[in-house]
Amino acid sequence: MVPVVHGCPWCYVGKARFEKALAEFPHRDEVEVVHRSFELDPGRAKDDVQPVLTMLAKKYGMSEAQAQAGEDNLGAQAAAEGLAYRTRGRDHGSTFDMHRLLHFAKEHGRQGELVQLMYEANFAEERSVFNDDERLVEIGVAAGLDEADVRKVLADPGAYADEVRADEREAAQLGATGVPFFVLDRKYGVSGAQPAEVFGQALTQAWGERSPLKLIDDAGAEACGPDGCAVPQH
Numbered sequence: 001m002v003p004v005v006h007g008c009p010w011c012y013v014g015k016a017r018f019e020k021a022l023a024e025f026p027h028r029d030e031v032e033v034v035h036r037s038f039e040l041d042p043g044r045a046k047d048d049v050q051p052v053l054t055m056l057a058k059k060y061g062m063s064e065a066q067a068q069a070g071e072d073n074l075g076a077q078a079a080a081e082g083l084a085y086r087t088r089g090r091d092h093g094s095t096f097d098m099h100r101l102l103h104f105a106k107e108h109g110r111q112g113e114l115v116q117l118m119y120e121a122n123f124a125e126e127r128s129v130f131n132d133d134e135r136l137v138e139i140g141v142a143a144g145l146d147e148a149d150v151r152k153v154l155a156d157p158g159a160y161a162d163e164v165r166a167d168e169r170e171a172a173q174l175g176a177t178g179v180p181f182f183v184l185d186r187k188y189g190v191s192g193a194q195p196a197e198v199f200g201q202a203l204t205q206a207w208g209e210r211s212p213l214k215l216i217d218d219a220g221a222e223a224c225g226p227d228g229c230a231v232p233q234h
Contacts, residue, residue, distance in 0.1 A: 008040060008224035009074050009085075012119045014180035014193035016081040021199035027207055034106070035115050037099040037167035038179045040224055049093035049130045056229075084124035093130030096164065101140060103160040104153045114143040175215060178225030192221025 022028050056067035071087045078085035098118055105114040117139045121129045129135050133154045140150035153159045174183055182190040182199070184206035190199060223229075 008179055008229050009123065010193040010222045010224055010229060011180040012083065012123050013078055013081055016083055017193060017196045018182060018199045020196040021203060024200060025203045033112065035102060035111055036171060037164040038171050038176065039095055039099065039168065041094065044094040046094050046097070047131050049091050049128070052090045052092050055092045086124055089126065091128050091130055097136060097154060099164045100160040101136060101150065101153055103163040105143060105145060108145060110144045114140065117143050178223040180223060189215045191215060192223040194221050
């Protein structure tokens with residue numbers, strides 16, 4: 001069972017909700033979770049980093065005060081899931097190198113550890129993860145990867161690049177236009193940061209049925225798409 005995950009704030013929240021559902025799933029020990037690549041801004045240059053509030057204000061045509069209110073609301077929703085969320089001072093940039101490292105980590109059985117540490121570094125910690133190879137090296141080592149190997153991957157822009165692009169093509173074929181998007185056993189698609197109850201229902205259905213991929217979608221579920229991440233106002 002495979003969720004397609006990217007480092008957007010709703011993925012951070014959605015991952016926690018999915019994991020709550022998985023913890024209660026009777027067959028949880030037989031479920032393999034694999035994180036797939038999905039870039040919201042695939043053409044972004046590595047050195048193009050800007051404050052999150054600036055990005056949100058420009059993208060959505062809102063004031064920075066409105067963008068900050070949305071971040072505060074998102075932080076409250078993250079807190080409700082037991083997640084730390086830094087609502088001020090975060091920045092935004094290219095995630096391509098992170099995706100490449102996640103493919104490397106998958107080969108070494110450390111993908112789950114790395115993606116969680118990347119989420120925490122991006123959303124909860126003060127130091128930026130963008131355009132800072134040393135920061136990514138630290139995170140990779142903390143996830144259990146060899147430092148020299150991590151440096152080698154980061155030094156080669158082509159390392160695992162094809163794997164990232166293959167994931168993105170597969171996501172498009174499956175109908176993922178935004179994230180989080182979870183694919184369960186290639187039978188069911190769950191779009192958005194759904195409540196844990198919805199993930200639980202989808203896990204049960206995917207386990208017991210064989211059918212073409214069905215999209216379980218809620219128009220009110222928060223997600224990030226090519227135009228950015230929805231900013232909660234309530």
